Each structure stands twice: as structure tokens, then as C-alpha cells.
Amino acid sequence: MQVIKYVFQPHGDERGQLVSLEEFKDIPFQIKRVYFMYDTEKNVVRGKHAHKNLEQILVCIHGSCKILLDNGHEKKVVPLEKPYEGLYVANDMWREMYDFSPDAVLLVFASEVYDESDYIRDYDEFLKFVKERKNGN
Numbered sequence: 001m002q003v004i005k006y007v008f009q010p011h012g013d014e015r016g017q018l019v020s021l022e023e024f025k026d027i028p029f030q031i032k033r034v035y036f037m038y039d040t041e042k043n044v045v046r047g048k049h050a051h052k053n054l055e056q057i058l059v060c061i062h063g064s065c066k067i068l069l070d071n072g073h074e075k076k077v078v079p080l081e082k083p084y085e086g087l088y089v090a091n092d093m094w095r096e097m098y099d100f101s102p103d104a105v106l107l108v109f110a111s112e113v114y115d116e117s118d119y120i121r122d123y124d125e126f127l128k129f130v131k132e133r134k135n136g137n
């Protein structure tokens, strides 16, 4: 499984760091929504779903967390602990976010507005979706 982690270029000077992200340049799609999560309780696992169409970039802008990516065949755990790193998560990837530090802020850039009908929340349904995509259905 190919993990795509972007390393954004901070504009650093003696005052500190600034990261700027533009759609189609630093983020590989039009940004239609931005959301973030914080105050995540210890031992919480978020996500546990895939999407039919949504593409996202996840940036842990403060603290740290781990992302489990599962394409239905292979799983990988990606730590996010730098505010200048962005993890690309394709639609057809089961994702789980866990091991949040108490100060973690996970910022997400999304290619679509919120749409509950785009979620695949059942793992068996996800495996079926991946198989059908592979067979061109």
C-alpha cells in the first residue's frame, strides 16, 4: 500500500513558522470543507469507516495521533506528529484515528461537503465496495 504523506514547506523566520496551503497546489483537490477535532479522550478510536467519494488530507497541527489505513488487503499505521505533514486519505480507505495526545488537534481538508450517504460504516460493506471497484463495477 502506498502511503502519501505531504511535507508542507513552512515559511520560517526569526518570528516562528507559518504554513500556507492552497487548493490544487499544496492540497491535490478543491477544498470544499475544513473541520478539526480536539479534546479527544484517551483510548478513543475515531473514524472506523471509509467513503464512497471523499478525498481528504489530515494534518495534526498540534500534539500527535496515529492513523490506521486499511485498503481491504493491507493495513498501515501512520503517526502524525508534525504540523507541517499532511496525510492523504483516499475515499476507498478504511481509516481509524487513535492514540491522540491530550493536546492533539487534527485538522482535515475535505474534497466534498458533509454527506452522511457517502460514508461506508460497515466493514463487510467496505470489503464488498473495494472488490466491486477492482472488478470495475
Ligand code: T46
Pocket (backbone or CB within 6 Å): 033, 035, 037, 046, 047, 048, 056, 095, 097, 108, 114
Ligand atoms: C473522516 C475522519 C477522518 C458534521 O456535521 N459535519 C462534518 O463535516 C463532520 C466531519 C462531522 N459532522 C458530524 C457528524 C457526527 O454527528 O459530527 C459528528 C462526528 O462525526 P464522525 O463520527 O463522522 O467523526 P469521525 O472523527 O469518526 O470521522 C471524521 C469524518 O466524519 C470522516 O469523514 O474521514 O474524521
